[in-house]
Amino acid sequence: MGKLTTLFLLCLVTISCKGKDEATLDSTLNGIQDKQLKRYEIESGSIQYKSVISGNVMGATISGTGSESLFFKDWGAVELKEEETSQTTTASVFGHKSTEVSESHTMYKLDNGKSYAVDFKRKEIRQRDDMAMGMTKMFQKDADAGKVGKELFESMGGKLIGTEVVLGYECEIWDLMGIKQWLYKGVLLKSEGTLMGITTMKEAVNAKFNQSLPDADFELPDFPVIEEESFIDNESFDVDMDEMKADMDRMKNMSYDDWKKMATANDPEMQEMSEEELRQTYDMMQKVIRMGQ
Structure with missing residues (x-):
């Protein structure tokens, strides 16, 4: 799994954890194990x-x-x-x-x-x-x-x-x-x-x-x-939640060109994407990040 994919998943976690006092992803997950799941x-x-x-x-x-x-x-x-x-x-x-x-x-x-x-x-x-x-x-x-x-x-x-x-x-x-x-x-x-x-x-x-x-x-x-x-x-x-939020803040302020350069640097999956797919991924991540803040 590429680093950028991981960060995207962590963005989703942060959205759901917004407003909580827990400091780590692990503690957040442990706190919800007793909640009933309805898919x-x-x-x-x-x-x-x-x-x-x-x-x-x-x-x-x-x-x-x-x-x-x-x-x-x-x-x-x-x-x-x-x-x-x-x-x-x-x-x-x-x-x-x-x-x-x-x-x-x-x-x-x-x-x-x-x-x-x-x-x-x-x-x-x-x-x-x-x-x-x-x-x-x-x-x-x-x-x-x-x-x-x-x-x-x-x-x-x-x-x-x-x-x-x-x-x-x-x-x-x-x-x-x-x-x-x-x-x-x-x-x-x-x-x-x-x-x-x-x-x-x-x-x-x-x-x-x-x-x-x-x-x-x-x-x-x-x-x-x-x-x-x-x-x-x-x-x-x-992961420390403060560190996650700092990474998200940096990504939120990135231009598409800067994000593309970072995203394709060491991620083979990203390198294979077309320009249109990269743009859609960037836009999607920006929306998810902003929803969590």
Whole structure:
């Protein structure tokens, strides 16, 4: 994870910690472990999706399809997502046409702050404390599943552009940097957008909510579990809040050109971004920083 990405996450933490007396990130996190987590405004649900991707990148044509299943209960505190995709890449090099087909099978589970990522090739499961769940606990300290998420989305430039019925459920349509999401009480039912020449569309083909789900829907394969060090638990990230705020102040006063020079200096991920993507990232971080001050 690049330094700038880390600072962005810490900006979000600072927003939620504004006005608190605690001096460190670690102490702030420890203080919220007993707060009830509500990721969605629906107690439980089961959804099946279909997805399609297409586009052209550097002369190569990409197409693919996928299927996904999502199960959640306890307002999203427990969730299992499984996805299978197939992608075909066709390219012509010096008049020679080549075609490559790749397939993937992924499964992720969230369980009250713990995340599990299944590696079907190695037949193992990686477990760690989930960063996103920690952030959600911070932002939803009053168990308001929708309000905080919408405020954060808007702070990053997201806009509510309308409503539409998907599978009989009235969804809010949100747009962030050209990516549209159809959300029903916080649950994604449809998305579409184009990024770096690749258009991705995903839509629910079946959805049921507030029904009892069997334990089997949340079972992981019988693979060995490997515990990984958490981003939050790592002692190197027991960050002084005053130091974080000073870094944010410096970034707030940076011009785009100065920020770009710093951002791309030693971060390979940033170096690969286009000018438009860098500008959008800069604008997003400025909005998040100002929201926290």
